[in-house]
Amino acid sequence: MTGPRLTPLAAxxxxxxxxxxxxxxxxxxxxPFAARLGANENVFGPSPRAIAAMQEALPEIWKYADSSNHDLRAALADAMGAAPDQIVIGSGIxxxxxxxxxxxxxxxxxxVTSDGAYPTFNYHVTGFGGTLHKVPFRDDREDLEALLTRAAETDAKLVYLSNPDNPMGSWHTGAAIEAALDRVPEGCVLCLDEAYIEFAPEGTAPRIxxxxxxxIRFRTFSKAYGLAGARVGYGTGARALIRAFDKxxxxxxxxxPAQAGACAALADTDWMTDVLSRVAGAKERIAEIARANDLTPLPSATNFVTIDCGADGDFARRVLTELVQRGVFVRMPFRPPQDRCIRISAGQPRELDELELHLPDALAAARRASPL
Amino acid sequence: MTGPRLTPLAAxxxxxxxxxxxxxxxxxxxxPFAARLGANENVFGPSPRAIAAMQEALPEIWKYADSSNHDLRAALADAMGAAPDQIVIGSGIxxxxxxxxxxxxxxxxxxVTSDGAYPTFNYHVTGFGGTLHKVPFRDDREDLEALLTRAAETDAKLVYLSNPDNPMGSWHTGAAIEAALDRVPEGCVLCLDEAYIEFAPEGTAPRIxxxxxxxIRFRTFSKAYGLAGARVGYGTGARALIRAFDKxxxxxxxxxPAQAGACAALADTDWMTDVLSRVAGAKERIAEIARANDLTPLPSATNFVTIDCGADGDFARRVLTELVQRGVFVRMPFRPPQDRCIRISAGQPRELDELELHLPDALAAARRASPL
Incomplete structure (x- = not known):
């Protein structure tokens, strides 16, 4: 008996x-990890009102959810200055x-995407048989110009841009993206991943x-709203494209319950203000810890700090491994030269204590293994 | 500006x-509906232990779920007499x-599927460009023989069988399915949808x-476990096929939280016993209401009763419409001759009171519109 008769693509x-x-x-x-600083989750959690809304919804969890996601779409339409039929809800970005x-x-x-940008996007493109064209980062940012040039050259269906960017934490201004829109080739859609937009400086979100x-722009309740385990993301775009999702x-x-939680989270702007300030504090502390160890924290418009370890990818991977072995969960960019960095999510004070405690040893061990 | 450049298939x-x-x-x-009897949900809800487990998990909802679904897979492997790598978890069947x-x-x-069987399966097949071959029901059951014959004739990749069956509530014995396995053509996979299996008589689940x-067999926490809104289903099959899902x-x-809830629900066998007895009671009452109105309830191995309205599809659709207008949410089979029936889920006593109250009027109105 042979294996399953997968499609040629799946095989x-x-x-x-x-x-x-x-x-x-x-x-x-x-x-277990002593510090969970690798998945860019929001360790400060969701609004207590979101927790309460989900708790209240639990007794009705025997019901299927509203298949049209009416309430959440209406609330998001309001927040995005869009109509409900320009919003699609899904299980995360x-x-x-x-x-x-x-x-x-x-x-x-x-x-088209950037070499070293979000791998799950690539996973889907490969999974549906698309051909990925990758453009290098420029100055640790996704290269808007080069992405659109390559999109035109390849007659791309999609060009991916995350703003702010993961894994570097860098960003473009909203104005720069607005200006670039005129260069999106006919028949190509700019897939704008704004997973981290709530953390970014005023003016980072383009007006579109x-x-x-x-x-088409995507946002999520997984990051600033602290609901990664709830699986709620949303897209905003033209009706013809949004309607196609229904097919x-x-x-x-x-x-x-997740939909109820997302509605409540969206409404709690005080909690968001508080979270943003705690995240900013944690990022400042991560940057200080990095500098105290003679490493360079990069500017970040997200809830993580990408730290330049000052050498090559092998060295940064070694630092990462040493941190992980010491109970500090972190991740890092995959591609050179960005892979000279490690990426550390804003954590609770006790988790950053762990980072502060273990980073010197991890660096020393990494230096012993690969002397600079 | 034209519409989005969808793939030819998507278009x-x-x-x-x-x-x-x-x-x-x-x-x-x-x-709102006064009686929610159309989606085959479990109106008696999940185990209180499942609710408690989800409640306990809410404060950690800022974390992404375990991507390998370790705990739930282990528990299900145990329950299914399988190894964890023969189990795949997904958001419902x-x-x-x-x-x-x-x-x-x-x-x-x-x-290959049955004409009138689960439309969401067809939706996926069409959505990926497959060619559906449909075999009629025989005596209100999916026709195992004919399905496998057609699968051989068409060199089918998949043949769908739900057991027990939705929308008719009928079933095959596990022994009949075991015997039929030898007729599954080489290179074809029998997709066995056991969404309702917990409600079925002993011996309905084949030993495979x-x-x-x-x-590959699929089961769910949406029906007997009362967790439709949680979105947890699972498949059991050969490692090579299960592994392919990871691609x-x-x-x-x-x-x-849903994964924690599913684990707790699975462990609470007392609650399941109680639910099954309440569902059986509700089904008996639905059958009595049907008979009191000179309609014929069909035997059911599920949590719903399919009721033969004694005439054609137009008449049954009229009955359904009249019930819906009176606040009683029910559904019905789509294809003749099964569309002579309406399908009523086991409900709470007060919901069945609504059914009992409104069915005579609904029937009278339907008969006025299309005299027999």
Missing amino acids: SLPSDVPFVGPELQEREMGR DGLLGTLVRLLVAEGDAV DPEDPRV VRDHFGMNR | SLPSDVPFVGPELQEREMGR DGLLGTLVRLLVAEGDAV DPEDPRV VRDHFGMNR
């Missing part, structure tokens, strides 16, 4: 996944990216007419 | 969806069916070696 796909989760690493190490790629990218279609067919999405796929 | 897909949710109907009617189809069905590949490459699935796509 060709690798089995490796974009990210190894911290729980998996913990089981392999046989102990990850899920929405998969559906977007499925709608636009057939086998062999060109897609939701009906503009050149762009293939899992209509009853949303968790019911 | 070809219809915009209608398998089911219209009750919330959407309620908004259109401008009032709906989500898992989509991924299965994506893995096996390329454009033009043949897939999880490593048997001819079948395309949304690894961080599960709701974190």
Whole structure:
């Protein structure tokens, strides 16, 4: 008996996944992390009103969720200055990216992204047989000019831009993105991933007419709203594209309490203000810890700080490994020259104590293994 | 400016969806249903221990869920007599069916199902460009023989069987399915949807070696476990096929509290016993109400009763419409001759009071509109 008769595309796909989760690493190490600073989660958690709303919704969890996501779409439409039919809800940006790629990218279609940008986007493109064209970062930022030039050259269906950017924490101004829109080639959609936008300085979000067919923008409750485990993301775009999601999405796929939680989280602006200030404080402390160890923290418009370890990728990987072995979960960029850095999420004070405690030893151990 | 440059497949897909949710109907009617008896949810709800486990997990909802679903997979492996790597977790059977189809069905590949069986399966097959071959029901059951014959004739990648069956509530014995396995053609996978299996008589679940490459079986926490709004389903199958899910699935796509809730629900066998007895009671009452109105309740191995309205599809649709207008949410089979029936989920006593109250009027109104 042979194996399953996968489609040629499915058979060709690798089995490796974009990210190894911290729980998996913990089981392999046989102990939990003392500091969970690797997944850019919001360790300060969601609004207590979101928790309360989900708690209240639990007794009705025997019901399927509203398949049209009416209440949440209405609230988000309001927040985004859009109409409800310009909003699509999905299980996080990850899920929405998969559906977007499925709608636009057939086998062999060109897609453009930055070399070292969000790997889950690439995972979906590869998963649907698209051809990825990668443009290098420039000055540790995604290179808007080069991305759009490559999109035109390759007749790309999609061009991916995260703003602010993960894993570098860098960003473009909203004005720069607005100006770039005119360079999006006909028939190409700019996929604007704004997962971290709430952390960014005023003016980082471009003002875009939701009906503009050149762009679809994605945001999430997983980062600033502290609801990564709830799986709620949303896209804003032109009606014709948003409507197309209904052709293939899992209509009853949303968790019911999660939608109630997202609505409540969205409404609690005081909590958001508080979270942003705590995140800013944690980032400042991470930067201080980095500088105290003669490392260079990069400017960040996100909830993490990317730290230049001052040497090559091998050295940074060694630092990362040493930190992980000491119970400090962090991640790092995959591609040179950005892989000279490690990436540390804003953590609780006790977690940053762990970082402060272990970073000198981790660096020393890394230097012993690969002398500079 | 033209519309979005969808793939030819995506452009070809219809915009209608398998089911219209009750919330959407309620908004259109401008009032809530008095009885929610249409979605085969478990109105008796999940185990209080599942609610408690989800409540306890809420403060950690800022964390992404374990991407390997370790704890839930281990518990399910135990329950299914399988190894953890023979189990895949997904957001309900709906989500898992989509991924299965994506893995096996390329454009033009043949897939076999019953005419009138679960439309969401068809939605996924069409969504990935597969060619559906439909076999009629026989004696109100899915026709195992005919399905496998058609699968051989069409060189099908997949053949779908729900057991017990939705929308008729009928079933095959586990022994009949075991015997049929030898007729699954080489290179074809039997997709066995056991969403309702917990409600079925002893002996309805076939005994199948999880490593048997001819079948993948799906179960869910949405029905007997009362967690439809949590979105947790699972598949059991051969390692090679289960492993393939990792190539395309949304690894961080599960709701974190939902996994904790599913684990707790699975462990609470007393609650399950209690739920099954309450469902049995509700079904008996639905059957009595049907008989009191000179209608024929069909035998059911599920949590719903399919009622033969004694005439054609137009008449049954009229009955359904009249019930819906009276605040009683029910559904019905889509295809003749099964569409002579309406389908009523086991409900709370007060909901069945509504059914009892309104069914005579609904029938009278339906008869006035289309005299027998």
